[in-house]
Amino acid sequence: MRVLGIETSCDETSASVVETTGDDARPWSIRSNVVASQVPIHREWGGVVPELASRQHLRDICGVVDRALLDATTTWPDLGAIMVTQGPGLVGSLLVGLSFAKAAASASGLPLVGVHHLAGHIESIVLEHGEVPLPSVVLVVSGGHTSLYLIERPGEYQLLSRTRDDAAGEAYDKVARLLGLGYPGGPVIDRLAKLGNDRAVSLPSTRLTHADRNAPQLKGDLDFSFSGLKTAVLRYVKGRPPLSESEVADLCASFQRVVVTTLIDRAFVAARRYQARSVGVAGGVSANSRLRADLKTYGDAREMPTYVPSLKLSTDNAAMIAAAGLRKIAAGITSPLDINADAALAL
Ligand code: KG4
Numbered sequence: 001m002r003v004l005g006i007e008t009s010c011d012e013t014s015a016s017v018v019e020t021t022g023d024d025a026r027p028w029s030i031r032s033n034v035v036a037s038q039v040p041i042h043r044e045w046g047g048v049v050p051e052l053a054s055r056q057h058l059r060d061i062c063g064v065v066d067r068a069l070l071d072a073t074t075t076w077p078d079l080g081a082i083m084v085t086q087g088p089g090l091v092g093s094l095l096v097g098l099s100f101a102k103a104a105a106s107a108s109g110l111p112l113v114g115v116h117h118l119a120g121h122i123e124s125i126v127l128e129h130g131e132v133p134l135p136s137v138v139l140v141v142s143g144g145h146t147s148l149y150l151i152e153r154p155g156e157y158q159l160l161s162r163t164r165d166d167a168a169g170e171a172y173d174k175v176a177r178l179l180g181l182g183y184p185g186g187p188v189i190d191r192l193a194k195l196g197n198d199r200a201v202s203l204p205s206t207r208l209t210h211a212d213r214n215a216p217q218l219k220g221d222l223d224f225s226f227s228g229l230k231t232a233v234l235r236y237v238k239g240r241p242p243l244s245e246s247e248v249a250d251l252c253a254s255f256q257r258v259v260v261t262t263l264i265d266r267a268f269v270a271a272r273r274y275q276a277r278s279v280g281v282a283g284g285v286s287a288n289s290r291l292r293a294d295l296k297t298y299g300d301a302r303e304m305p306t307y308v309p310s311l312k313l314s315t316d317n318a319a320m321i322a323a324a325g326l327r328k329i330a331a332g333i334t335s336p337l338d339i340n341a342d343a344a345l346a347l
């Protein structure tokens, strides 16, 4: 089956054609994956401006879908379903992709499948590497989310923990902003950190011990918290004259060391606790060079297979949404045409 995926949850307009291969070990292949990034538009404002994002999605969506079909040498009659991100995300942005997908499904008679954005990030690992050994612990780490999931069966995602405050990518973006490094912060801090000493600045890492009153079903000790780290960076900068280039690099390296070691530590504690046979990391922050390198080193030392998607599949894209939608179709799940966008959709 060949399907169309559509993703517009934040600031990338993306469409992709993915098809099933018939091979259980590598179930899907990508025929096209077109991403129109809005980063240059939002950079001027230091972050994503929701109203500008939805307006730009409106301008881009038709052309991006056309391009994805063209690149895949595919026409509408070749398709078997339309998969679209239903949430979570910015509601105005989500509505553009969802409305397009509903209209296309209605006009073509194709089934519609509403997809959870984080299921997409998780399936980006399988899209890249094929099926991984289960049970697997997957860390989804992006600008909006930092969560650990346990996957015991393909397509079933059990939430183990999440951040109590800022997402890791959000912390990168906020720290970059306070250092005057521009938006998005992740790639620039990643680059500068390579030039700095990661032990130069002592910064706190938060370990939570109690369950969150808002989520008593989770044990809580695998949760993340990055707002204290961000505040510590702010305090460090405020108490000093303007930092030199090498001091900025040291601060970036020290900040990145705390973020990466926290993420990896918690993922491997979860892996041990749930006797996982693999550890995956997905989402925009999985593009981070130190996270990728340390994950491999840590996994190799413990003989634990580790997986990250390629850079192109790390950040938001529609191929991962198509893949997650194919999981749902395989389980016999499609969506009615009256589904609505849900900014806080639960997985
Ligand atoms: O998954 P994504 O594209 O969008 C969301 O769903 O949020 O993730 C974007 C986030 C941003 O916060 C960005 O700063 C971060 O991913 N990011 C990085 C890197 N590249 C992107 N963070 C750390 N290191 C990177 N190399």
Ligand code: ZN
Binding pocket: 117, 121, 142, 283, 284, 315, 316
């Ligand atoms: Zn994302």
